[in-house]
Amino acid sequence: MAFKGQIIIDTEHCKGCGVCVPVCPMKCIELSKEVNGKGYNYTHTVNDSCIGCASCAMVCPDGVISVYKKKI
Amino acid sequence: MNQDIEARKQELLKEGYEEVYTRTKVLTDAVMHYCPGCGHGTTHRLIAEVIDEMGIQDQVVGVSPVGCSVLAYNYFDVDFQEAAHGRAPALATAIKRLNPDTFVFTYQGDGDLAAIGTAETIHAANRGENITMIFVNNGIYGMTGGQMAPTTLVGMRSATTPYGRRVDLNGYPLRMTELLSTLPGTYYVTRQSVQNPAAVRKAKAAIRKAFENQKLKKGLSFVEILSNCNSGWKMTPVAANKWMEDNMMPNYPIGDIKVDGKICEGIDANRLVLDHPLTVMQ
Amino acid sequence: MARELKLMKGNEAIARAMIASGTDGYFGYPITPQSEVMETLMAEKPWETTGMTVLQAESEVASINMVYGGAATGKKVATSSSSPGISLMQEGLTYLAGAEIPCLIVNVMRGGPGLGTIQPSQSDYFQSVKGGGHGDYQLYTLAPASVQEMYDFVFDAWDIAFKYRNPVLILSDGAIGQCMEKLYTRDNVARWTEEERRKNAPWGTWGKPKDRAHNIITSLELDSARQEVFNLKLQKKYDEMKEKEVRYEMLNCEDADYIIVAYGSSSRIAMKAMQMAREKGIKVGLFRLITLFPFPTKQLAEVAEHVKGILCVEMSAGQMIEDVKLATKCGVKTEHFGRFGGIIPTPGEVLEALENKIIK
Known part of the structure; x- marks a missing residue:
């Protein structure tokens, strides 16, 4: 059974620490070249390979990532 | 922005998605002041999630320390007291004894708990207070600008050990968690970390157990969270987590030390002895 | 205990008044010449009668901070010590004053400086009314001159402490603490019920119910402008005491x-x-x-x-x-x-x- 995942990132509250980037098994998140209102290069998704495993959310110190998934 | 996020969440739910993870409501909306990538934020999140999942938000009293997490009370939507430096276990002792039906936890760093608050920590543990103590160990004084902590590794540089910690000058790193496990008053003693998803899941289970134990009234539950201080260590958050795994973990091994009042199988008795040789950093 | 004529030591009077006045908790550390306070409490076992908690702490530093933790839940919590122990408590006292926590501290003074003597003295006046700890704060300070006043002032202390949300100090000395005199006891005041606690100390931290925001007990304010407003509020409170509570x-x-x-x-x-x-x-x-x-x-x-x-x-x-x-x-x-x-x-x-x- 496979899952398709979606993450919602509260980019304004993301501090761009990047700890979520190396823990993503699907390599679907990176730090943006753009900055948010605080000047941080926030996390964003770069492809749609997300499986909704929530690894990124687990390690996010600021809890800015919400994770959703559905069976496909 | 928040409205956009809320709308997007609703959209996904309509599209048949289920929610896997979202920020708990036991955390307030206040933006945490911690540096990007700091383990304090993750640890706060886990405690809040445990409180949420146990449904005890209306029964919790937290005690924050002096140090980086002095303002923890702004981030948890539960009643909170802010202690003088090192004194959180004394506050927690009285809160719990006078209000035995509450869940009481202290949240302290290594300077607060293992240096200035050593006496309060050891005696609260030795009395077997029915509280939960969360001990965030990043081997440094973060708030005051990266000075040596009792847990700073031998050879590790800090603002007050600019050439590295020397045993002849500064003594040995203090393994408070091992030390407390030898006291009969402690019921659960564990060391965890929060640098990757697997570690976070284990740390959360440990925090849950430490809170559940308060129902048993059998003694103190102590959870050390090994954490990074990327600002103090002068590294990126990702590099700091790697450095922590390579350097902190050999000296501060991860895992349960004492469960249900008994020292765990496989725990080397020598590890409980404080002069056990420590790794010296190059 | 109703009104009865008794003969007892000043220190014993403090302990018995704590039980009789509905005190919820006492946290102390032995030091001459006031050790009879905790000794009396331990012998009386009030936890079996009124439900009062009594605990011997590991130091005066711990005991004053236990007062902080317990009293910040909106309960009547007290400690006692003598001069060197009170010096150790100064950190806790300034935090208690800064967080506006009602509580009772008893100092049975002995001679200093340093370890000094165990005999009576009155050389802690400056420490008691000119600060002691850091920052602009005051303790409402009562000076008993008899065993009767040692007893009565404990009752008075709770009224003032909760009326003003301020720590109260009973500044006694080794002579009053150690001497035996007659005293008339008072009718017992019951410990507050849960409802009374919530009514008398709505600021207390006992677990946030759904119908209120979380209560925070702290003396920290990083915003200078807000800290100044708070300092002015404290001074206004002290001015009101000067106006209304002089004895x-x-x-x-x-x-x-x-x-x-x-x-x-x-x-x-x-x-x-x-x-x-x-x-x-x-x-x-x-x-x-x-x-x-x-x-x-x-x-x-x-x-x-x-x-x-x-x-x-x-x-x-x-x-x-x-x-x-x-x-x-x-x-x-x-x-x-x-x-x-x-x-x-x-x-x-x-x-x-x-x-x-x-x-x-």
Whole structure:
């Protein structure tokens, strides 16, 4: 059974620490070249390979990532 | 922005998605002041999630320390007291004894708990207070600008050990968690970390157990969270987590030390002895 | 216990008054000359009767912080110690004042500085009313002069502490703590019910119900502007105490040519000296301080207008005299007489000092 995942990132509250980037098994998140209102290069998704495993959310110190998934 | 996020969440739910993870409501909306990538934020999140999942938000009293997490009370939507430096276990002792039906936890760093608050920590543990103590160990004084902590590794540089910690000058790193496990008053003693998803899941289970134990009234539950201080260590958050795994973990091994009042199988008795040789950093 | 006539030590009176006044918790550490407070509590086992918690802490630092933790849940929590132990508690006291936590601290003073002596002294006046810890704060400070007052002031302390959300200090000394006297007990006041606690201490941290925001007990405010507003609020509270809560006693002050100002043990010696002076035809009055903060500035100034001299008697090198001089704006001859090292002056010595330092 496979899952398709979606993450919602509260980019304004993301501090761009990047700890979520190396823990993503699907390599679907990176730090943006753009900055948010605080000047941080926030996390964003770069492809749609997300499986909704929530690894990124687990390690996010600021809890800015919400994770959703559905069976496909 | 928040409205956009809320709308997007609703959209996904309509599209048949289920929610896997979202920020708990036991955390307030206040933006945490911690540096990007700091383990304090993750640890706060886990405690809040445990409180949420146990449904005890209306029964919790937290005690924050002096140090980086002095303002923890702004981030948890539960009643909170802010202690003088090192004194959180004394506050927690009285809160719990006078209000035995509450869940009481202290949240302290290594300077607060293992240096200035050593006496309060050891005696609260030795009395077997029915509280939960969360001990965030990043081997440094973060708030005051990266000075040596009792847990700073031998050879590790800090603002007050600019050439590295020397045993002849500064003594040995203090393994408070091992030390407390030898006291009969402690019921659960564990060391965890929060640098990757697997570690976070284990740390959360440990925090849950430490809170559940308060129902048993059998003694103190102590959870050390090994954490990074990327600002103090002068590294990126990702590099700091790697450095922590390579350097902190050999000296501060991860895992349960004492469960249900008994020292765990496989725990080397020598590890409980404080002069056990420590790794010296190059 | 209803109103009964009893014979007991001052320290025992403190302990029994704590139980009788509905105190919820006591946290202490042994130190001479006040150890009987905790000894009495432990022997009485109030946890079996009123439900009061009593715990021997690992240090005075811990005990004052246990007071902080317990009292911040909106309960009546107390501690007691003697001078060196009270010095250790100063950090906790300034936090308690800064977080506006009602509580009771008893200091049964002994001689200093340092380890000093275990005998009675009154050299902690400055520490009690001029800060002690850091920052602009005041403790409402009561000075009992008898075992009866040791008992009664515990009841009074709870009223003031919760009325003003402020720590109250009972500043006693080894002589009052150790001496045995008769006292009339009071009717027991029950410990607060849960509803009473919530009503009397809505700011308390006992677990956030769904219908209110989380309560936070802290003395930290990183925003200077907000900290200043808070400091002004504290000063307003202290001003209100100065206006409404001053306590003192005047004996023979109406026709006096000279007055003795004293508190605690010294006021009892001074009373005898006053009688001896009157027998010799010298019109002496006694102005006894009951509250040291707030100081009876106005009342003393009024009395000072018609006297020729003031003798301040205190078992110290002269601390209270500073406030006496400030109250009278140095408008009348004022001198200090005291003994040190745990020596209690005799009435004869006080009279002699009055004659030599003031009248001559």
